[in-house]
Amino acid sequence: MTTPELSSAQDARVVRTRQALREALLGLLEHKPLEQITIREIAAGAGIHYATFFRHHPTRDALLDDIAAEQIDRLVELTVPILDRADSEAALVALCSHVSEQRSLWTALLTGGAAGAMREELLRQATAVALDRVAKDSWVPVELAVICTVSVIVETLAWWLAQADPLPVTEMSKILDRLIIIRSLLQDAKQDE
Amino acid sequence: MTTPELSSAQDARVVRTRQALREALLGLLEHKPLEQITIREIAAGAGIHYATFFRHHPTRDALLDDIAAEQIDRLVELTVPILDRADSEAALVALCSHVSEQRSLWTALLTGGAAGAMREELLRQATAVALDRVAKDSWVPVELAVICTVSVIVETLAWWLAQADPLPVTEMSKILDRLIIIRSLLQDAKQDE
Amino acid sequence: MTTPELSSAQDARVVRTRQALREALLGLLEHKPLEQITIREIAAGAGIHYATFFRHHPTRDALLDDIAAEQIDRLVELTVPILDRADSEAALVALCSHVSEQRSLWTALLTGGAAGAMREELLRQATAVALDRVAKDSWVPVELAVICTVSVIVETLAWWLAQADPLPVTEMSKILDRLIIIRSLLQDAKQDE
Amino acid sequence: MTTPELSSAQDARVVRTRQALREALLGLLEHKPLEQITIREIAAGAGIHYATFFRHHPTRDALLDDIAAEQIDRLVELTVPILDRADSEAALVALCSHVSEQRSLWTALLTGGAAGAMREELLRQATAVALDRVAKDSWVPVELAVICTVSVIVETLAWWLAQADPLPVTEMSKILDRLIIIRSLLQDAKQDE
DNA sequence: CTCTAATCGAGACGGTACGTCGCGTCTTACG
DNA sequence: CGTAAGACGCGACGTACCGTCTCGATTAGAG
Numbered sequence: 001m002t003t004p005e006l007s008s009a010q011d012a013r014v015v016r017t018r019q020a021l022r023e024a025l026l027g028l029l030e031h032k033p034l035e036q037i038t039i040r041e042i043a044a045g046a047g048i049h050y051a052t053f054f055r056h057h058p059t060r061d062a063l064l065d066d067i068a069a070e071q072i073d074r075l076v077e078l079t080v081p082i083l084d085r086a087d088s089e090a091a092l093v094a095l096c097s098h099v100s101e102q103r104s105l106w107t108a109l110l111t112g113g114a115a116g117a118m119r120e121e122l123l124r125q126a127t128a129v130a131l132d133r134v135a136k137d138s139w140v141p142v143e144l145a146v147i148c149t150v151s152v153i154v155e156t157l158a159w160w161l162a163q164a165d166p167l168p169v170t171e172m173s174k175i176l177d178r179l180i181i182i183r184s185l186l187q188d189a190k191q192d193e
Numbered sequence: 194m195t196t197p198e199l200s201s202a203q204d205a206r207v208v209r210t211r212q213a214l215r216e217a218l219l220g221l222l223e224h225k226p227l228e229q230i231t232i233r234e235i236a237a238g239a240g241i242h243y244a245t246f247f248r249h250h251p252t253r254d255a256l257l258d259d260i261a262a263e264q265i266d267r268l269v270e271l272t273v274p275i276l277d278r279a280d281s282e283a284a285l286v287a288l289c290s291h292v293s294e295q296r297s298l299w300t301a302l303l304t305g306g307a308a309g310a311m312r313e314e315l316l317r318q319a320t321a322v323a324l325d326r327v328a329k330d331s332w333v334p335v336e337l338a339v340i341c342t343v344s345v346i347v348e349t350l351a352w353w354l355a356q357a358d359p360l361p362v363t364e365m366s367k368i369l370d371r372l373i374i375i376r377s378l379l380q381d382a383k384q385d386e
Numbered sequence: 387m388t389t390p391e392l393s394s395a396q397d398a399r400v401v402r403t404r405q406a407l408r409e410a411l412l413g414l415l416e417h418k419p420l421e422q423i424t425i426r427e428i429a430a431g432a433g434i435h436y437a438t439f440f441r442h443h444p445t446r447d448a449l450l451d452d453i454a455a456e457q458i459d460r461l462v463e464l465t466v467p468i469l470d471r472a473d474s475e476a477a478l479v480a481l482c483s484h485v486s487e488q489r490s491l492w493t494a495l496l497t498g499g500a501a502g503a504m505r506e507e508l509l510r511q512a513t514a515v516a517l518d519r520v521a522k523d524s525w526v527p528v529e530l531a532v533i534c535t536v537s538v539i540v541e542t543l544a545w546w547l548a549q550a551d552p553l554p555v556t557e558m559s560k561i562l563d564r565l566i567i568i569r570s571l572l573q574d575a576k577q578d579e
Numbered sequence: 580m581t582t583p584e585l586s587s588a589q590d591a592r593v594v595r596t597r598q599a600l601r602e603a604l605l606g607l608l609e610h611k612p613l614e615q616i617t618i619r620e621i622a623a624g625a626g627i628h629y630a631t632f633f634r635h636h637p638t639r640d641a642l643l644d645d646i647a648a649e650q651i652d653r654l655v656e657l658t659v660p661i662l663d664r665a666d667s668e669a670a671l672v673a674l675c676s677h678v679s680e681q682r683s684l685w686t687a688l689l690t691g692g693a694a695g696a697m698r699e700e701l702l703r704q705a706t707a708v709a710l711d712r713v714a715k716d717s718w719v720p721v722e723l724a725v726i727c728t729v730s731v732i733v734e735t736l737a738w739w740l741a742q743a744d745p746l747p748v749t750e751m752s753k754i755l756d757r758l759i760i761i762r763s764l765l766q767d768a769k770q771d772e
Numbered sequence: 773c774t775c776t777a778a779t780c781g782a783g784a785c786g787g788t789a790c791g792t793c794g795c796g797t798c799t800t801a802c803g
Numbered sequence: 804c805g806t807a808a809g810a811c812g813c814g815a816c817g818t819a820c821c822g823t824c825t826c827g828a829t830t831a832g833a834g
Contacts (some may be wrong), residue, residue, distance in 0.1 A: 537730045
């Protein structure tokens with residue numbers, strides 16, 4: 001085994017190295033898709049030796065996961081409230097604001113080569129959350145509803161981030177509000193109950 | 194030059210070889226994502242020599258495009274009528290029927306590793322079609338509307354094809370009918386006129 | 387078998403084709419070594435189809451042999467008299483004149499990539515001739531004597547042909563006369579008899 | 580870059596690998612000419628991976644040069660004294676002895692496929708040495724004299740090494756002594772001065 | 773404030789896939 | 804119906820990147 005303990009980063013050097021790796025990958029993702037990024041490039045960009053990469057991440061995608069994980073957690077936290085009728089609008093504004101504030105990060109994650117992986121992970125977490133909340137006898141299967149909702153959100157955000165002259169947060173929130181259809185599904189389901 | 198003339202396949206051998214390549218790739222796509230499929234595998238699967246692959250396609254993705262092109266043409270033809278209010282329902286049924294009849298082909302294209310490429314190409318063609326038909330002063334930017342619509346259709350079909358025990362065509366048509374939101378956009382736009 | 391009959395050149399087309407091939411190879415040999423010349427180039431240069439080449443010669447080197455054979459025959463004819471003491475000088479002049487008159491041909495054969503093959507063939511024929519004439523109990527083994535003599539002749543001619551401003555035939559004959567040592571061997575041998 | 584630094588072989592692994600490559604090539608040269616030896620064969624023979632070959636030598640011929648370089652240096656050192664009238668005989672004996680002692684190595688280099696390359700390199704070094712020592716107004720151009728001398732030595736040694744039952748060193752030295760003609764050229768030149 | 777252990781740089785190496793090129797055979801389509 | 808054109812199998816080429824594996828040399832951080 002090359003990465004014996006994946007030591008939990010108590011050592012200052014480890015922290016530094018991993019941070020450098022994260023930044024290097026994000027930097028590269030702004031310029032080209034994930035598949036075209038080589039571990040050698042990341043290592044070079046981070047100023048570390050090629051073989052050292054593997055002491056921290058078994059794979060290029062593993063590094064991306066490492067980056068994405070925490071970001072996705074926050075995104076999911078911001079997304080869930082959208083389901084609640086009350087705060088719906090406020091929640092959307094919060095979501096868009098958050099993305100907007102970290103524009104370059106999310107641009108890399110959603111419009112770069114990582115988009116596919118991000119969508120996968122979001123879908124996984126969203127499905128877990130949704131299964132508890134959505135009635136199972138709706139006119140649309142829950143699983144499909146989640147897929148479509150996540151897709152629409154991801155695609156919309158990606159489109160937004162890719163604009164040279166992006167719409168303001170409030171405008172974007174309204175559009176998202178009308179594009180997302182899952183809440184109506186939830187209502188239908190609840191009414192059916 | 195490796196692919197000298199891309200001779201329009203008058204030679205029987207060429208026809209045979211290309212057909213074998215198409216089938217080989219589709220066969221592999223049922224088992225693993227596009228990125229994990231190697232040209233060597235495709236060639237082996239088609240029973241041709243590795244180097245011969247390049248006499249027909251410069252790239253693995255080029256072969257996929259070759260496969261996808263004609264299929265997408267048909268799909269787009271079936272999708273456009275959905276925009277028209279009148280035949281809407283019939284058009285959806287026709288779409289689902291077509292996909293259902295070629296289940297294994299579309300399963301490979303939409304649920305396999307080719308999904309990303311397919312989505313890209315569909316998006317390109319759909320955008321071309323939509324730009325002529327959709328009003329530009331809708332509450333949602335045309336481009337975004339197309340993206341979301343295509344995404345929803347693709348995701349829905351992919352989900353459908355991936356089911357072990359898939360819903361019947363009629364049922365699927367109804368669900369798609371309610372999931373697709375673009376027609377309402379068109380209405381809004383027309384009402385605005 | 388691709389070259390079914392190696393048809394003995396009764397057909398006018400065959401004659402034309404083979405002549406074209408010979409000229410094409412010689413033309414190419416002036417510019418680059420044999421190993422860098424491809425059959426495709428020769429065929430293209432001769433204005434015939436690539437596959438047609440193989441109907442006439444099984445191999446690139448076979449074509450060269452074809453060219454070399456007759457030329458070497460003449461060269462050997464001119465070289466043998468050198469061994470005879472009487473005409474020695476005249477024979478050398480004749481040899482050099484002949485080479486000089488066909489300068490571009492022999493330049494291709496002796497200074498180009500064909501040099502090795504030419505040397506081989508000359509050696510073969512020269513050995514055959516020499517074995518009959520040279521005494522076997524000389525201070526130097528016959529075989530070695532032939533090798534050295536042929537080498538010196540070939541190298542000298544090659545050097546001569548490669549000069550930008552070559553020495554005149556008479557001068558060259560004198561130099562060759564003094565460089566060739568085999569006659570003295572023969573003399574020794576004959577004296578020994 | 581494939582052969583990054585051509586690191587001067589401080590690493591034990593590098594030393595081992597290169598040694599193995601040298602031996603593998605020499606081994607193969609005993610059986611077939613250089614042109615028929617493939618890099619894959621050499622790598623296999625050396626017990627290293629094919630791609631690793633290129634980490635050490637950019638080309639098959641480069642490996643040969645690597646082998647030949649040092650050997651040729653020694654050979655030239657032994658050959659130069661032959662030019663001096665005094666030690667002439669002793670020098671020839673030394674030369675033949677040296678070759679004889681490394682018979683299998685020199686057999687590979689001179690009678691195998693490497694012969695051409697060896698001749699080239701020997702010629703280059705010999706010319707450099709000779710230009711300083713030989714008078715330029717001899718009856719034979721210096722360059723040509725060197726060519727012929729080197730040719731005779733190489734051909735003679737090659738013939739000797741190829742013999743199943745080779746002549747003894749002393750005998751060989753005598754023959755070489757009489758075959759080499761350059762010393763007389765030198766004498767002539769000096770007398771001309 | 774050492775000393776000890778983890779981290780890192782350096783890079784050789786076995787692998788696997790890439791795309792290219794040239795050979796020589798064998799099939800096809802065309803005149 | 805024979806010959807041209809050229810598709811094809813074959814196999815070597817050189818390249819790139821992967822992930823593994825020693826080595827030493829720093830360099831923390833605990834005693």
